[in-house]
Every structure is written in C-alpha cells, then in structure tokens.
Amino acid sequence: MTYYVSRRPNQGIDWLLIGLVVTLMVIGVLAVFSSGAADGHFRLLDLTQMHGRQLLWMLVSLVVAGVIVLVDSKVYTVFAYAVYGVMMVLLLLVFVFGVTVRGDTNWLVLGPVRMQPSEFAKFATALALAKLMGSQNFNIRSLRQQLLALAILGLPAVLVLLQGDAGSAIVFASYALVMYRFGLSAGYLLAVVLLVALSLLTVVMDPTLLVLILFALGALVLIAVRKNRALLLTGAVALLLSVGYVFASGYVFEHMLEPHQQDRIRVLLGQEAAARDADYNVRQSKIAIGSGGFWGKGFLNGTLTRYNFVPEQSTDFIFCTIGEEFGFWGSTLLLLLFLALILRILFIAQRQRSRFSMIYAYCVASVLFFHLFINIGMTIGLMPVIGIPLPFISYGGSSLLSFTILVFILVKLDGDRLAILR
C-alpha cells in the first residue's frame, strides 16, 4: 500500500542529524588547518593549503547534500542497483586508468578532480544491500540469499583489496553488523571473531604449542558435551578446522602478508622489538595524544602534530591533532559527538516504516561506527594500523563527499518516512 501526501521538501528533515554532521565537518576543517597549516597561512579559502581544499570540499558536499534532499527519494530505492553497478564499473576502471597516490593505486582523475571510487563504493553498497534485504521475499536464513548478500559486499571488497587498499576493503565487513541486526545467526559473527583471535594467537605463539592447547581445550569441551551427539560432532569438526586454520593462517602470515602488514600485526600484539619502525606511527600518535593532557595545548599549539612527527596526521591520524591540542576534554567531546551521531542514526533507523530505509540507516550507522572504532582505536594503540579515515574529520574530498552522500540519502529517506510506505 502506497500513498502520497503533498508536502514541502524541508518537512520531516532531521535537523539534529544535520547539525551533528555539519559540526563534525567544521571540526574537521579546523583540525586539518591545525595539522597542516604552516605559519602565516591564515587565509581560510587558500586552495594551495589542505585546509582550504577541505573547506571547498565541505561546501561542495553541502551543495550535493542539498541536491540529494531535493531529489525524490524514490530515485534512491529505484536506482539502488544501478548506482551500485556504476560504482563497480568505476572500481574496475581504476585497474585501467588508476593513478597511484601514496602507494595505493585507487584514484581516478577526471580533469581537475581526483577521486577514490573505493570511498563512493561504501554508500553504493549500502544502497544495494538495503535493496536486497529490503525486498519482500528476502529471507536471511536462506543460504542462497546469504550468498547473494555476501556477493554484494564481497565484490567491492575484493576489487578494493586488489587495488592494494586493505583498510578500505575491511570496511565492507561492517555490513555484517547490519545482517546480524536483521537475523543473521550470531554464530557467524562469533565464528568470525574467533577466527580473528586464533589468527592473532598464531602470530604470537608457537603454532605447535597452540595446537597442543587447542587439543587439550577441545578434549575438555568434547568430554563436557559427550552426551549430545550433535554438539559432539560439531565440536570435533570445529576442533579439526581450528587446528587446520592455525597452520593455514601461520602460512598466510609468513608467506602471503606483506612485511609491513606483518609488522603492524606484531606491533598490535606487543612484539615491538621485532617491528620498531612500524611501531613508530603508533608511538608518535600516542605521545601526541598523551601530551595533550586534560586541557590540551590549545588550538594551533600542538607541537608534535604541527611538526610532522605523526605520519598521515591530516588524514588517518587526524585524531592526534585533536588529542594534542584539545586534550582529554576535547577528545572525549569528539567521541561523544560521534556517539550522538551514531545513536541518532540508530534512533532514526528504528522509526522507519520502510524496510529499505531502516536497513539503509543501519548500514550508515555500521559504516560510521566501524570507521570510528578502527580509526580512533589505532591512534590510541588499541587497534592495528589500518588506513581508513575518520568520517567528516580526516582530510580528503572523496571520503568527505562519500560520507555526506551516505548520510544525506538517509536524511532524505527519513524526511519522507511519513509520506511513503514501502
């Protein structure tokens, strides 16, 4: 049943959500200004400087956001697969026309504009996933449907991974949270978490010892569940798979990961002696944030971030600038702003009457959460160094525009929630 109500475009718009996003954008421009500006560059719209370009991208993003809000929301539902398809084609074009920037060949150049299709693939995938899972006959318990959903996530992930941007590829895993929300068995998530933990243990421990421990634990579990034939069988298979996995992941770590990737994992696991150079980023980042103290050193007074001690400080390590210059209260405030943003989106998700809109809202929340979780986690030394941006804050036009589109499609869908029921 579908019905229409005549209404103005700004009706039903969630101004709180927009306010949060714009606040983050402004903080982002200021942080980029502080981390990149050399002394004497105080003109805001100076396109030779990073903050000037970031400000321009912010204005462009807001214009695009306005256009998104003006467009009929049906466009996003109807053309969801088309948008996804176009983005996949762009990702493929990167293999042909791709330009290398900072080691990653994931850029396309269109005249004066450079863009990263891998960023835009995020919202396109969200649209496609929402379209698939929002359809009437979608059943999360069906293996075929599961594989279909996995294909929608896997295709861009694999393409991005092949471009050498492992960080962005991992982002697509965040949509697993959406699938969990809408009925995917928690066992899948648990299995993924266990596999990751096991992989990490393989790096730290002697594999033989690990296998012995696994057998010992497995035996205990099997003895405990010996009366339940089904569990016993599952347990035995899981044990054998685990042992196999230990050897396999050890092999993968030693032979298939790049040395710098091995180092990053070692650093995270505390094997710092083996990887002093890789440790450098995280150590400098922690020093910068830690030196901020409670009140911070003040805007533009962060010595470490301003003098380039933290690598990638305007992009992936932008949080260091805030941590150093605004201290504990500033960092906490930023975290709370993000928390408010994500919780607001989750709240918005729950008030959707259309399944498509609801799933899409969860996609937005998941992607934003995943970026926050990884990005800030790595700057404070709780996560391995995975190069993904902090939404709305990190320097970079593609990422800013992509997150804006991601959120404002939701704003539009939400604004029409009362008008359309799908």
Place this chain on the structure above:
Amino acid sequence: MTDVFQNRRYVIQYVVVAVVIVYVLRLFQLQVLSKNYQQLARNNVLREVTVFAPRGLIYDRKGKLIVDNQNEYDLWVVPSQVQAFDTAAFCSLIGISDSLLRLTLKKAAAYSRFKPSLLLKGISVEKYAAIQEELYLFPGFFGQVRTVRAYPHQGAAHLLGYIGEVSQSQIEQGGGYYRMGDYIGISGLEQFYENELRGRKGSRFVLVDVHNREQGAFAGGSFDTAAIPGYNLLTTLDMDLQLYGELLMKNKVGSIVAIEPATGEVLALVSSPAYDPSLLTGMERTRHFRQLASDSLRPLFVRPLKAAYPPGSTFKPAVALAAMQLGSITPRTGYSCAGAYSVGSLSVACHHAGYVADVQTAIQYSCNSYFCHIFRKTIDDSRFNQTAEGLDQWKKVMDALGIGRRTGIDLPNEGYGYVPGSDYYDKIYGKKRWNSVTIVSLGIGQGELGMTPLQMANLMAAIANGGYWITPHVVRSVQESGTGKPIKTARHIVDLDTNHLSVIREGLFRVVEAGTGRGVRIPGITLAGKTGTAENPHGRDHSLFVGFAPLHQPRIAIAVVVENAGWGASYAAPIASLMVEKYLTDTISHTRKYLEQRMLEANLLP
C-alpha cells in the same frame, strides 16, 4: 513491518556505547593518568642547541693581537634525509676516502636516522666555500660553523699553547661544564687561563620537526641562555722581540727567556725548534700533532720552562753571592790561580792564570780556580758543624734566588731544575762519605745542578733589581667586560747585601766590557752578562749566556741557551746581545749587522 529481531537493536547500541566508553577510558589513561607522554613529547620536539662561546683573544704588550678566532665548518649528516648520491663526486669534493665515507655513514645511521651525526670537522672557510657550492646536490648533508683559533703571527706557539677536544677524564673533572666535542686549552696560556678564556657556553632551545629541522625558538626563547665570550688576555709578551728571537734561534736547539726585571714581565720566551701554532688548529691538527710529536728534535718540548741544563759559568755570580752572603769571603777576597784547581787527584782546568784580586775580576775572567776555592770555602766554613750543613745553607741561598724551585710563572708544567742538598749526596755516597772536594764542580755550575732557562733569566732579574725578583708572568691583566683585572704577582725578597749585588753587577758589566763576553759589546748600551759553557755528557757543550741591560735601571734580563753550540761566547752571547739591542733600540746597529747575519745563518742542527 515485522521485526522479529527487535532485541538486537539494543545489542548494537550497547556495543557502540561500550566501545566509546572503552576509548574514553583509554584516553583518560593516556592523557590524564600517564605523565610521561608530556616528557616524551618534549624530547621529541625540543632540542638544546649549544651556543659556543668565542674564546678570549690574546694581545701582546703593545696591544698587538696575537691569538684570534676564526670560523671553520663541521660537516654533518642526517641519514634519513640522504638520498642516493654520487659517492665518488662527494668524496672528491670533501676530500675523504670512499671507505671512510661508508664507515661514517654506517655509524651515523646506527646512532640515529633522524639526528645529525658529525661527518667531518674542521673544514676551513676557503675549503667550505667550494664545498658549499655543490652541497645542495647532496641532501642530508649540512655544514655548521664553529670558531677556532687563528694566529696572525706564526710565533710563540709554546707559550700560547693550543686547544683540542676534551678527553673523557677532563669531562669528568670539569664539573659538568664540558661535553663531548668541546674544546679545552691543552698547553701554554690556553691551558693555564682556560677558565678565563673559555667564557661560558650558552644554549638555545629550539623546536624541531620530525626531520630535525629547526622550526623556531621554544617559548619565545625565554629558556635560552646567551653565550658569554671568554675574557681577553693582555700579555706582557713583546711579539716583535719574540719573533726576532725565534728567527735567531732558527736551525738551532735551545731557548731564550727575556724578562723585564722591575716587573717580572716575560718579554719573550723562545723554544727552539719552534712550530707554527696554526698547525695545531683545523682539520689537519691530528696529523700535524703526530708529526711534531715524532720529530727527534722534540719541537713540542717547552725548553725554557722544562729543560734543566747545568748552568756552567753562568752560575758563578750565584756562587759568589752565596759565599759573600754566608760570610765566607768578602768582595775583596783574592786568590792565586795556577791555571788549574788541583786538590789531590782532582784538577779543574782554568782558561786563564794569574792572581785574581777580587770577586769582580773572578767573574770578569770566569776563573774556575777562584770559584772552586770559594765554593769549598763556603760550605766548609768553620761556622758550620760539617760540610753537609754548609751545603744545605748554601742551597737555601740558591732557593731564595729562585734556583732549584719553580718560579711560579703563569704557564703550565714549569720545571723545578735541581740543586742537590746533603741528603742527595748522602744517598749516593753515604753519610759523611763525601766532602767539599767531591762536589766541588757545583762551584763552577757543573755536576748535579740543573737550571731552566727561565730560572737563569730570573736570577739575572734578581741581580739586576738589587735583591728581589717578581714572579715571572706572561699575563699582565685579564680583560673582564671592558675593565682589566691585573693578575696577582708576588715580590720575592732575597736577603742580600746590596753592596754584594753591586759588586756582582760590576763584574758582569766587565765581562762584556773587557772579559769573556767582550765580543758582543753593543755601542751605547751597557750590557752586563756572563757567558757559560755547560759540559754536556751526551755531546757537544751547550752555549749559554745570561745578562741584563742597561747596567743602571735595567729594562731587560735575558738568558740564552743554545744546545751543542760550544762556547758561550760563540752563539749564546751574540744572540742575547742582539735580543737586548733589538729590544732597547728597536734596531740592530750598523756595526753589528755582520754578527746578526752570522747568527741568522748558523745551522747547528745535528
């Protein structure tokens, strides 16, 4: 819409909130609980840059600059900034070998990839100018200026001394002032007046970026301390006289010491062979030092202060003074010389024969017999219980005259010379197993005696002054921020009868007027002096001369030693007379040009 997994929305919310809480706690730990990140951050971006204080300058008595400062460059490298470069071109540019470059770069990288390491030090301004033109081709390398000593005149190296890098033990004893690579005075005035000359290092705190590039002053420079330049030294040295002395002593081994008697000011202190002081500065310092140190003529040995020679006949005035002072003879005591002094099997030859009427005549003709006689008479005097006591009393007079002790000159490592006492002979011969005959050669300045040229000149100053000497010194005052602070000197009164002294002075005058030194008379100048020929067990006799001029109100006391040059009259006396004439008249008279020529041309090197 049916939502059968309604509860999972809360799971997701909890996860999000939990992650944020964990991160906030982590931030609290990093930013509030842990204090050492502030220190780490400070270490990261703050560098203390030492500002070297320029060392004090040194001037001669006429205000002529004799030690200056000059810039030189050190070449540094920051390994992280080094890109692949043409090592062959670089090596030929800076003039080091390929293997040395590789080794240094490896060491630098092992020390730190981001902090600068020293690659090459002591590059002269001229050489650095050439290097700088091409240095831009080699990123990661940069030059840093520092000041080194420069010498406008190539003289007085021994007296001025040199500076070099501090050793580990000097760092430990320096009370925390010195750091690795700092310079310190190692000899001469540089060492003795190190505290005055060095000034005080300052430091600047600068912010640096990750590539160690300076980004400006820390806290507006409020923690910086300025370097305080070292104090200048105003010396008593007459650089013209010093250089003239070095010229005269060229191709000879020996010393000249000239003192202004009334003040104790050292006018010249020549040690030969000399060397150019600028050899011990700059890049080639180590190589030059090794060359000088291995030279068999020992040019680094400061002879006027450290070399102890038997004074020979130049000692006779002191013997006569002691004899008169101890009451064993009067100025009128005569003695009949038979051409030799013979006691038992011992015989000391004398170059003249006949009756010596008094002390003056004895000095004039340097009569060996006379001085052997009065020396024995002095120490065997019946007023002493035994010869040993007599010898010790005699030694006390020598000590008062500054012989056998340090004069206290403001230069490091002054020698003592040696005057034997009874304990010395007791040790060699046994108690009471020796007598005045055994040691009679002391009376003519031979035997176990050792005097440094400085002591010889100082003895002349004491005689010229009529009974006192002022501690010889090279620095008149230390210039502290505009005002000169005179250094302290002591006046050493020698308790002598002025009549005895005027007798000695008259005798010394007659030596040059009509005695052994008559060949070096200077027209218009009353030079008093004594020649000496010191027997040298290792080779040819040393040629000695001591003296002062003019006879009344003397302005210069001098001692000259020319090693292995034979008679005192043949080299030491002419050189001394030329020095005196040069100092007093600023020129050499026409009639004595031939003498100057002969001295300048003489080559007495073995």
